[in-house]
Amino acid sequence: MQPQPRRRRISPRRLAALASVAALTLAVCTSAGNGHLSPGTSTAGAGPSALSRTSAHGPCMITGDGEVQMSEGIPTTPGYTRSTGTVRALTLMIDFSDAPGDGDALDRYREFFPQTREWFTTSSYGRLDYRPELPVPDWLRMPKSFRAYGIERGAPFDPGYRELVHDIVAEADPDVDFQSYDLLNILVTPNAGPAALDTVLSVTFAGNKEAPSADGVAVANASFVYSRQDDGSGSYDRTGYRVLPHENGHVFGLPDLYTAEGGGAVGHWDIMSEDWGANNDLLAWHKWKLGWLDASQVGCATGKGTREYPLTPLARAGGPKLVFIPLNAHSGYAVELRTRAGNDEAVCRPGVLIYRVDADVDTGMGPITVYDSTRDSGGCTRAPNVHAELSDATFTPGQSFVDRRKGIRVKVLPTHRVEVTRTSQG
The missing domain is CATH 3.40.390 (Collagenase (Catalytic Domain))
Structure with a gap:
């Protein structure tokens, strides 16, 4: 993982x-x-x-x-x-x-x-x-x-x-x-x-x-x-x-998505994490939760094997916006495409954002965790009050997120597509 x-x-x-x-x-x-x-x-x-x-x-x-x-x-x-x-x-x-x-x-x-x-x-x-x-x-x-x-x-x-x-x-x-x-x-x-x-x-x-x-x-x-x-x-x-x-x-x-250390779990990728500094949007998970995405815009990756999913930038209306990979009845991984447009003023590394959602975690205790594709890089922004380390967390073509224990792999492909592989049924 x-x-x-x-x-x-x-x-x-x-x-x-x-x-x-x-x-x-x-x-x-x-x-x-x-x-x-x-x-x-x-x-x-x-x-x-x-x-x-x-x-x-x-x-x-x-x-x-x-x-x-x-x-x-x-x-x-x-x-x-x-x-x-x-x-x-x-x-x-x-x-x-x-x-x-x-x-x-x-x-x-x-x-x-x-x-x-x-x-x-x-x-x-x-x-x-x-x-x-x-x-x-x-x-x-x-x-x-x-x-x-x-x-x-x-x-x-x-x-x-x-x-x-x-x-x-x-x-x-x-x-x-x-x-x-x-x-x-x-x-x-x-x-x-x-x-x-x-x-x-x-x-x-x-x-x-x-x-x-x-x-x-x-x-x-x-x-x-x-x-x-x-x-x-x-x-x-x-x-x-x-x-x-x-x-x-x-x-x-x-x-609330921040923890006692500020935006350390989600950074500037959602206004429920950091509402100081440069403008930012909501995560695709929240947009589905609020009724702003249609069912056709949300892919549910449960089947064993490999499948490709297209994504369109979250800031742009229309098109597929979210792929969710359930782990159990209470949690799963979310996959979306973020670009610098709309409310996402602070995006400095466009790409695929991958995060875990835990419905069993209280507000303010870290119910969402963003995974960083470039750990310890220091980030790609110096904008005030933007969590710098996670600013370049997105995955780009050729990179993969892997959870070996759960048998899940998300590979980012060119032209705004992701390949999801599961070794067991979700």
Whole structure:
């Protein structure tokens, strides 16, 4: 088997920030409740989007244990907002007496839109019509100071957080019908709390049964964004919005892919791993999970023997996008073709990406592992906050990935094809 990637050391401040986010997500995603804020409208999300599949895909639909927090299993379990069709995102900006909003609240809104909507349109090939809605275009002043709420790490609906959500609902309720929206974005004034480089407070509550309610529905799918996620490279105006697509990824049922050491398992190949620095897309596995790929675009390699599969670049609509090789009912290898196009701004070595998906691994604990075809090379990018070692992980024509114990070999052929060999039935 190809050795696992070497884990890169990162700065103590960055490590602390990432560890905070991991802890938050694990705490938030422990239960599933109503998957939307809108119970009756025609465009409302009623839960995860229907997975495109055939009977031949059955062996590739891996599942996790019921106790796994935000599993990579397919299909996504109930409790999350739908990820196809029209999704209405209620967006509110809040500030506090000890952290008043700096300037026009619409400036805060413009840090994330229309970029977030465009990102989802590009990544989903137009299948997700993400509509941010702004019924209150001004700062909503909370009745207590930020310090008084006692929010330090975004713990889910502890007394301070529950009180904050209650106050947000009370302040917005005269102008907002919470039943009309599928998810909630709270853009907090960035001077509330520490800088993101020191402690990451941004957090998402995804399908949480313990969520406070508003207008008779649970505020169960909500993303909170705090300080500006500025990596110090001077690129914030172009890349700073990406924390919101990451947080909304949780609302759609996607787990965190980073570990305590940052993007050491997946690197910059998925926004659920690294949402700092240059733009990046989602893995093909996630696109299938979200309903953005048709069954005809996903190959399920279960048969004994050798078979060729064509692939087309993930950033381009249409054509085959994913080959999955199941190992058992809970895990398997995924194969896809990545190029520098679309949302994949940081790709510096186009080629075939191979990774393992484990549906029995919790969010933030490494449910996906990318295999590096050029171990210890140092990578091919020097872009800030891009995991350099894995940036050249892709396999190119003539290279092979081999798992001898499982009797699996993936050989990359010219003209965007891969040859999958199994010595036993999957």
